[in-house]
Amino acid sequence: MAARTVIVTICSNNYLPQAEVLFDTARRFHPDAALVLGLADLVDPALRYPDGVEVVEAAALGIPDFPSFAFSYDVTEFNTAIKPFLMLRMFERGHRHVVYFDPDIALYRRLDDLLALLDGGASFVLTPHFCSVPGPGAPRTELHVMQTGVYNLGFVAAAQTPETEPLLRWWAARLKHDCVNEQDRGLFVDQKYMDLMPGLAEHARVSRDTGFNVAYWNLDRRTVAAGPDGGWRVDGRPLGFFHFSGFDPERPHEVSRYTPEPPATGALAALLADYAAKRRAAAARAGAPARPYAYRGFATGVPIPDMVRRMFREKHPTWSGDPFATYDRYCPLPHPGCRIGVGGEIVTNLMHHHHGRHAALRFGFDLGNPFEVTAYARFFAREAGGADIAPCLWRAAA
Template structure:
């Protein structure tokens, strides 16, 4: 039997979260190879030999056409999602690999996932829907069902793909779409890498939909799942062992807000939340969490505003004129944005200036 690879994607400053996920993978599936897709450049200050990670694939390691300009197009979260299918393609190209699993870095495994692997044996890829049961109240419909309609039916915090012809065809298709359209633009039907996967069951054969309540437990499905147990004795979801929990929106406080709304009467959920909060207690004090994102600044160290990225993406003439958008020089994209940008786009740069 070939290898199973589990990978996640993040910039260096998210390594404390990555460490929690990868340590949990190592605990429950020590036989898997663990890969970090690094949406950043490597740093001499970070020694991955000390981390529960077997291999690192950075942006510069990936076969992405016109990579320098393409990288500039993306904000940090967009880049972390945009490289996922390219890493998937590369990992599936290895004939020694049987299957590849992706997990978001803000997830934690709480038990083995042998049943998930068994489901993947009979499929080319497997997905976890945001919701597996209908909501029963209007508030839940608004918060969760309508949100799934806007952000995507399937949560791309997890995807599993077999190294079959169809699985590899899916990975290449996804990479091709994400290459051009990995943006958060909900009014125009896009939410980074996620909305595209709504099409996967129609475009590809052997797409498995994992409906077990123990997979990808998160605030959006807490109203329809019963979580019991504790850290000492283990957690169960609708009677099944908790597989992996998604602590999405934890740092912003959104996770607690939604849990307070939908899990007030569940001490087990709050036990999970308090455990993760304790685990993350010193994240912000870790030196790695303060490392600046390499692609977040021009070569002179000045921050790249999102408006610059959006304009550069939309203007092929600027892409041709400034092939290295990160350069800061008298004749550079940065200079154009500062001098010509306000003239051509006063509604963008004027508002930014007034706000600043």
């Protein structure tokens, strides 16, 4: 019989140390829960995965047209895009509660109060970035949150209720193609969609407990202190879980690389130092990957640049075959209908798509004019060089 509660995270092989610390703390406080690592990568025999944790590769989650799905996204987008698919798989196995944490989170007590919300009828439980109005000089303002999402998706919990599965399938369908960081379009990976959840889900609940999801974006309004029992407290209550987003264990006095906050002091500094030591120990146990991120490059080994992933996602929602093996041949083909430059320059498919995405390029270079084709080809060569895009992906074969 499946455990009532499963605690899950998602990461690629480079984040195994973070995942090990998370699972160590989860096992300590919730020994009755199942533990599952959704691997946004392929298992690397050179690595040691966390003990007592089931590893499920993303490719095994039954995501339709998986090669195209993986090809469409960079590593961050891919890690976040598989979240609803993993949660659905856990419910299919018979778990009643699915509790997701980002790998860079650590638990500091049992979370029975969160589980009680699920037992009490909640379909989803979310935690907001802000539980109070940010003051002057806050590392994150209302504008940041309105751009990236009201709720931080480093944590989301769900229970098996009549409304849960349909909403997870809705979320999964959106992330199949639009798990992107395009804030000008109102999208921020998986997270921005959750702004809609309290309206879509009658039984969604928002936890405003300031001891949950403590992180750099809310520390200016939350007070961390040492507890009398050797633990940690936030605003006078026991710390539930801390989100070490952007934390570098080699710079343990800095809360996050995402904020210019001054070095931590007092109880916060001690908390960071304790986590840094655990991270370093976990890194030593995990070992070093023997190979790069599995979906980093083409079958030839040539890295896939973001520009290519974007073109594939926007132009080819369906693709015959495996794009990792074939799309590198499409990118440098001459684009139909474009003039040839005065020096023989050819506008390829990748060059044409990049031109079409940017109003400044469309205004600045008329691809029906051979002289401007030459100018654009020179411009693109500089752009591609600066972005380390391999010439074989954009330069037409002689």
